[in-house]
Amino acid sequence: MTSSLHRRTVVADTHNDLLMAVSARPPERWAAFFRERWLPQLQEGGVRLQVLPVFIDDPYRPEGALRRTLRMIECAHVIAEANADRVRLCTDAAGIDAALDDGLIALVLAMESMPGLDASVELIPTMHRLGVRIASIAHWGRTPLADGSGEDATGSGLTSHGVAALREMERLGIVFDVSHLGASGVAHVLELATRPVMATHSSARALRDHHRNLTDDQLRAVAATGGVVCVNFFAGFLTERASEVTLDHLLDHIEHIAAVAGIDHVGLGPDFVREVLADVTPPCEETIHGFDPGAAIPGLDGPAGLPMVTEGLLARGLPEKDVQKIIGANVHRFLTDQLG
16 A cells, blocks of 8 residues: 555655765766666655755865856756656656656756855856756855855845845746745745745754754745745754654654645655765765764665655555655645746
């Protein structure tokens, strides 16, 4: 029953940093490495709709950020072109649905914090031409567009460039992602936004008081725009005792967000980082932002474990239709609505 439900649902993951790992290889290995290491995991997990964020790590900022951004975007295109029998890079609703109808995994490009652009809002249309359809404007720290959640104490909203970026994204049809944005910045976006926004990988602050999570008021406000909040699986954002994280912690966050924002406004944004960080992070970096990057829900440290979420939600007595919404139907509907 569970396997059948999972397999007949468009399972959507709105945040997997696999491009970091793939693009770290020589370009001639990109397509094959994806097919060998990541495609089997996506297939085993039943993923049908995968958002691929472009995230630029600190060593490349600021000088190499734009070059690195372009390298990762090119990597995504190479992956799709060389694995056209399994995946397709999609830029609109028709493309997503056509890929799904053809039995392929629909890939959607995103940008995380836009470090390669800085205040050059005029380059956002360039990113749109290259296929980017979702974007955030901050990470943990300060950018020329806004402050990330790690700078909440500043109480700052979007800069003038940040406001211009929001307007340009709305004009182009790029979905605005509030994950990582500071609390005042989230409030500013929600005040100005004329289109639905989403959180690609954020959990519930009521259950784990961490600045990377969203408060109940923020959850309701994102939902009020017509948006979706996609739950982050990262252990440190689910419980204070990350080394003791369990599937129940994740399910608690999913159910809480569904109860507060509404069942039509919750999805999955796993942020699977264990394998990615093992590939790209020097061994001497034992923690990332104070967290052990190896801490993960047992059996759920990569996309292959996603059926566990379906099983866990059904075991808690959620109706099948609600489980389908959570594991992908909401995100599928949202993206096809927004990408037109």
